[in-house]
Amino acid sequence: MVSKLLSSQTIIYHLILFFSFSLSVNYFINLEFINFLSYVFFHLTLIYLVFYFFHFSLIFISFLYGVFFDIFLIDFISPHLISFLVFVFLFYYTKKFLLNFSSSTISYIIIGITLLMFVSETLIANIFFNYPINYQNLSWLCFTSLIIFFPSLFVFSKIDKL
Amino acid sequence: MALSFKVKAISRSRFIRNAFLTSIFILSFLLVFFSKSDYFVFNKIKSISNSYLHPITSFLVSPVKVISQLQTQFYDFRNLQAENNILKEEVMRLKKWQALAIHNNSENKVLKKLLNSTDNNLTLVKTTSLTSRNDFMYSKMININAGLKDAVINDMAVVNYRGLVGRTVDVSVASSRVLLLTDPNSSIAVKTVSNDNYSLLQGGDDGIHLVSAFNKDEKMPKVGDLVVTSGSAQIFPSNILVGKIVEVRNDNFVVLPFVDFKNIDYVQVVENK
Numbered sequence: 161m162v163s164k165l166l167s168s169q170t171i172i173y174h175l176i177l178f179f180s181f182s183l184s185v186n187y188f189i190n191l192e193f194i195n196f197l198s199y200v201f202f203h204l205t206l207i208y209l210v211f212y213f214f215h216f217s218l219i220f221i222s223f224l225y226g227v228f229f230d231i232f233l234i235d236f237i238s239p240h241l242i243s244f245l246v247f248v249f250l251f252y253y254t255k256k257f258l259l260n261f262s263s264s265t266i267s268y269i270i271i272g273i274t275l276l277m278f279v280s281e282t283l284i285a286n287i288f289f290n291y292p293i294n295y296q297n298l299s300w301l302c303f304t305s306l307i308i309f310f311p312s313l314f315v316f317s318k319i320d321k322l
Numbered sequence: 323m324a325l326s327f328k329v330k331a332i333s334r335s336r337f338i339r340n341a342f343l344t345s346i347f348i349l350s351f352l353l354v355f356f357s358k359s360d361y362f363v364f365n366k367i368k369s370i371s372n373s374y375l376h377p378i379t380s381f382l383v384s385p386v387k388v389i390s391q392l393q394t395q396f397y398d399f400r401n402l403q404a405e406n407n408i409l410k411e412e413v414m415r416l417k418k419w420q421a422l423a424i425h426n427n428s429e430n431k432v433l434k435k436l437l438n439s440t441d442n443n444l445t446l447v448k449t450t451s452l453t454s455r456n457d458f459m460y461s462k463m464i465n466i467n468a469g470l471k472d473a474v475i476n477d478m479a480v481v482n483y484r485g486l487v488g489r490t491v492d493v494s495v496a497s498s499r500v501l502l503l504t505d506p507n508s509s510i511a512v513k514t515v516s517n518d519n520y521s522l523l524q525g526g527d528d529g530i531h532l533v534s535a536f537n538k539d540e541k542m543p544k545v546g547d548l549v550v551t552s553g554s555a556q557i558f559p560s561n562i563l564v565g566k567i568v569e570v571r572n573d574n575f576v577v578l579p580f581v582d583f584k585n586i587d588y589v590q591v592v593e594n595k
Binding site for chain 2: 178179181182183185186188189190191192194195199216219220223226227228230231232233234235236237238239241242245249285289290291292294297
């Protein structure tokens with residue numbers, strides 16, 4: 161269990177998570193696409209990590225990232241925390257069923273969950289904190305997810321082989 | 323014996339896991355529940371994350387920041403010739419205005435003495451630079467490098483040379499966050515310069531304009547009217563420039579702020595005298 165937590169791949173994934181988190185919460189007006197890319201990449205990495213390197217500590221890590229994303233991007237806690245934890249809890253209780261799927265099906269599930277997370281975060285921010293649904297941002301996120309999904313999987317598979 | 327020990331160990335680890343899951347669930351619920359209220363613990367979490375985590379993330383992304391600055395410099399350099407011509411014309415225009423302003427200023431001083439009036443209700447607390455921005459997705463916030471050590475506290479007005487920028491929230495020892503006017507959750511009490519029409523402004527859905535949420539007396543101002551802070555909410559000092567009315571609808575009006583929120587370098591934290 162501890163070896164799974166401290167394996168070289170897991171450490172690389174956690175470094176990627178922290179770096180993409182840092183890029184997401186520091187807004188670069190001239191390089192906005194980097195913020196979108198890193199925000200999407202963070203979600204993809206977290207979901208991939210939960211699917212293939214699940215460890216109990218990931219629940220706590222998701223909790224921390226959810227809280228910090230909410231504090232930095234919204235200043236109120238809810239949207240990211242709720243969507244991250246709901247996903248991790250759902251996975252925890254259905255992992256025996258989910259891991260029976262083929263790798264390609266899991267890939268589609270990962271992209272589906274990513275898009276669902278973006279929608280749920282936007283909806284929660286709108287319902288709880290009155291932030292208007294920005295359809296342009298949402299469509300940019302979905303578009304970026306679809307574009308970087310396969311390259312990300314390629315990078316992840318390379319990391320897995322390390 | 324070995325089997326009973328194994329069963330005990332499994333049930334113990336299951337108990338620890340369930341306790342952990344329950345505590346995470348309860349903690350999340352409490353955080354979500356208290357996040358909208360001004361609880362000390364919640365503010366402390368925000369302050370700690372601003373003081374410790376934010377510098378780490380800023381340091382990590384500093385190469386990207388440098389690239390972003392280089393790109394800006396490149397664009398500036400490319401437009402240098404055209405901007406130079408514009409500035410030459412601007413200097414000529416400003417020289418004429420300067421002569422007029424000097425004349426008006428001396429006249430103003432004499433009139434103030436006659437009226438025995440005291441104005442200029444602002445006290446400068448700190449002039450500070452912007453360290454990073456957090457207005458990427460949802461909230462419209464910026465971080466400045468002035469905090470409690472510079473006598474900055476929550477709910478102080480932040481201005482720049484163009485007008486009102488926002489107010490301080492989440493003040494920590496060395497840094498603070500500023501909630502920009504364009505945030506949907508910000509609210510400012512304003513009045514029009516021409517006919518003292520009092521109203522409340524909130525950030526619009528587009529993240530650029532401000533929309534009136536409440537109008538006193540239900541009389542609507544005109545397009546082109548200037549909007550300044552009324553000072554009635556006790557947060558913002560009165561008569562700070564906010565923006566210009568660009569659209570009047572049936573039940574509200576739209577204001578374009580004077581401050582260019584995409585180009586903020588330095589700001590001033592001010593308070594009522």
